[in-house]
Amino acid sequence: MPNEWDRLLIPSLFQTGFTVCLGATYRGFELMINPKDAFDKLSGQVKEMTTVPDDAGEGIEAKAKAVAGVWMEKGISAFEDFKATGNKFTGDE
DSSP states (O other), X not given: OHHHHHHHHHHHHHHHHHHHHHHHHHHHHHHHHXXXXXXXXXXXXXXXXXXXXXXXXXXXXXXXXXXXXXXXXXXXXXXXXXXXXXXXXXXXX
């Protein structure tokens, strides 16, 4: 059983990595098509990532945790978006 799992792990990781890279590349090309809109979109996202949420709580530690949560949420949603976009090219569902 462990040999079967090990044998399937590496190809699965490569497939997922390739799919995410394809999706990120495609999104990058989409941003290059219209640079002004891309700048507005990206600057808005940077502002969201550097703004402390209203429900962060009191103290520096609580605010830092809230900002870290925002960063994790943005990272996970970007990963999922890149993977979904890359799946269009690789045929995975």
